[in-house]
Amino acid sequence: MIKRAALILLGSALVVLGLIGLLIPILPGFLFLALAAICFSALSPRFQRRLDRHPTWRGWRLRWRSSRGLPLLRRLQLGFWLTAEATMKTLRRR
Numbered sequence: 001m002i003k004r005a006a007l008i009l010l011g012s013a014l015v016v017l018g019l020i021g022l023l024i025p026i027l028p029g030f031l032f033l034a035l036a037a038i039c040f041s042a043l044s045p046r047f048q049r050r051l052d053r054h055p056t057w058r059g060w061r062l063r064w065r066s067s068r069g070l071p072l073l074r075r076l077q078l079g080f081w082l083t084a085e086a087t088m089k090t091l092r093r094r
Helices: 002-023 029-043 045-053 055-065 072-093
Strands: none
Touching (some): 029 072, 045 055, 055 072
16 A cells, blocks of 8 residues: 555656656656656556557566566666666657
8 A cells, every 4th residue: 555655656756757857958858757657557557558568668668577586786777777778769769
């Protein structure tokens, strides 16, 4: 129950930051919206299925799920590099 409330609160805060980031070019709005999507996908099996069908998110989420046996420091490093990869892909499309 506490985990669910924390994810809702964190996801909502990330959505607000993401929307502000879309208006202010200094703040990376896409990054915050991506993190909010991850928070909300942990709450909803339906949303998880939608993300798993998306071609860009599928590989990212599979790599993250396969890292569950890694130590915390390695998971943080993986999260950093996956976020950097997603940001670079977004910038290349522009």
